[in-house]
Amino acid sequence: MIESVLMALIDGLALAMLIFLIASGLTIIFGLMGMLNFAHGAFFMLGAYIAVSVVEDLGLGYAISLPISFLIGFVVGAFLEMLTLRPLHGKHVPQIIVSLGLLYILIQLVIIMWGTVAKLYVPTWLSGGFRLGEFIILKTRVFIILTGLLVALVLHLFLSKTRVGLIVLAGVEDAQMVESLGINIKKVFTLTFALGAALAFLGGALAEPWQGANLALSGYMFLGFVAVVMGGLGNYKGSFYASLLVGMIHALTAHFLPFLTFVIDFVLMAVVLLVRPRGLFG
Amino acid sequence: MSLRTPGGLKRFLALVEETPHILVAIAFFYAIPFMVPTLYWVRILSMAFVLALFALAYDVALGLTGLPSFGHAAIFGMGAYALVWSLRLGLPLPIAIVASLLMGVALGALMASFLKQVREIYYAMVTLAMAEIMHMLMDKAVQISGGFTGLRVPMPDSLYSPGVLIAHLALSCTVLFMCIVVAFRKMKVERSRAALAYMILATLLLLALLMAFPTLAYKAFYTPVYRLVFALYFISFTALWTSYVLLRRLANSTFGSVLVGIRENEERMLALGYDTAKYKMLSMVISGLFTGLAGGLFALVSLTPVRPDLLGAEYTIEVLLYSILGGLGTLIGPMVGAGIITFLDMRLRPFLGAYWLLFMGVFYVLVMLFLPFGIVGTLFYKRVSARRLFLKLLRSLRR
Secondary structure, rough: OHHHHHHHHHHHHHHHHHHHHHHHHHHHHHHHOOOOOHHOOOOOOOOHHHHHHHOOOOOOHHHHHHHHHHHHHHHHHHHHHHHHHHHHHHOOHHHHHHHHHHHHHHHHHHHHOOOOOOOOOOOOOHEEEEEOOOOOHHHHHHHHHHHHHHHHHHHHHHHOOOHHHHHHHHHHHHHHHHHOOOOOOHHHHHHHHHHHHHHHHHHHHHHHHHHHHHHHHHHHHHHHHHHHHOOOOHHOOOHHHHHHHHHHHHHHHHHHHHOOOOOHHHHHHHHHHHHHHOOOOO | OOOOOOHHHHHHHHHHEEEHHHHHHHHHHHHHHHHOOOHHHHHHHHHHHHHHHHHHHHHHHHHHHOOOOOHHHHHHHHHHHHHHHHHHHOOOOOHHHHHHHHHHHHHHHHHHHHOOOOOOHHHHHHHHHHHHHHHHHHOOHHHHHOOOOOOOOOOOOOOOOHHHHHHHHHHHHHHHHHHEEEEEHHHHHOOOHHHHHHHHHHHHHHHHHHHHHHHHHHHHHHHHHHHHOOOOOHHHHHHHHHHHHHHHHHOOOOHHHOOOOOOHHHHHHOOOOHHHHHHHHHHHHHHHHHHHHHHHHHHHHOOEEEEEEEEEEEEHHHHHHHHHOOOOOOHHHHHHHHHHHHHHHHHHHHHOOOHHHHHHHHHHHHHHHHOOHHHHHHHHHHOOOOHHHHHHHHHHHHO
């Protein structure tokens, strides 16, 4: 019993890191641009497929696929933002509708390019686990947790210590004020969207040795939504704590109440929205 | 509107004369299945009508009132389930349809109850969460939802009876006859060429209908499937036009103006003394009612088992696509959008395969960027001709 609880908690922690990589981008994009990006699930999924392709088609190592998918994500995000979201500047509901369209397009592109069959590649240095008596910690989970924490730290330093990061945070507080101070807010929007997309791509690439690359990965976006809502929309630190909570809850329900997986997450999201719309950590 | 009051018939005729296009459209669509050579087109049209009804119902919430509900698929899917469950319990078809209506009202009221606490994007997220909760629960409750294979819809015997076909024929003859009368009266008054054209068209259709009758009777007598397909067509089209007429009257009434006012500027309506919360909730319940009806009819008309997938977010995206393509808030636009997409779906999907959905997605984004009012919306609101609309599109593509 105690072993399975511990296993669930470690899975939950690894899941929490993946959720954070989705939620951090979503929450900053929401805070700054006021839109909910439904294409984020597709970004996450694309990251996993790119990781597989880098290894299988380009013959490079898995470790190098992480920065590659981050960079591709950045370029794709910037491109999509300039092409589709910038013309609808300030219109939130049309932007959401466009992002739904992007989700549709990206999922179909994945089907056309990679087919519907799930792929899995686990590098040798990540296969297996550490054994502690009865209890095994899988190496992929450890790798995801460590990388996730590192990314969270770097993101925190970027947002709170660099000039660009501070501009982004100020934009989350009050975009109009930032604009009136002579900063080109449109560039900040593009940068933020690209950064959010890149984080989601990185999350997908990170998830690949655990979950494989498959079409169901885009569903993790919903867990990202739950974390965003619980952390308070626009609050990236809140979304970190909320991701930990959501990851744990999801992993525990998946282990012990499989009938209620995803149901509990959505119930949590609805309750938080109705009772505390500013989030648990806001 | 009652026909029994003195002068009722005259009032009714006057009302019809105000909107002759609707009458002509009704007559046309009632008569058309008797003219087409195969059942294929009758099937496509019936599906298009059901999806158009869904789009119409959705337009009341998002288009007229501006409530971004992302949970309509759950109302739609549960409406379908309400019908299937009632039919499997052995209830007659009218009661099953009422059950899906009631399911729609109940879920519409549930979705409406969140309007007090949250708004705009927060409302979209709450409704999305509610819909996904229902979707996941139904997905896992295999005993009641049928799981992956779904629940087969037991077709009630009444749909195979020739009575429905006779009613259909009688009704289409009556409406065509009414068209002729209205066109004749109009022609006497203003000698317009359009009225003459309508009259000739309606007379020709009526004649063709009467000439088609012997073959029709022969086919209908020997093939039950023929009667079934016609009955489904009749039911879906009747539901569509009645809903449209009702909702059009609603949209043109004071109530409808208040809804549009809320969409445009809620604070202002509040300042004018309207209880906007009540209006928004009512709008959501009405939208839920018609969405439930559309779901029930979908279960009946699609001729496939009802599966939990119907509650999934894909159907919300689908109906959003119809509404946006046609034009939000125009009522007729989303119906046109549903028709166009159903038609393209049937004709293009076999050739394009996986590229079809890609094409749909690109199409969707392009419409959102370049035609934010949709096809019908741009034609009506902006009062531009189709030619100028085309030129404008070309210009914006070049930019």
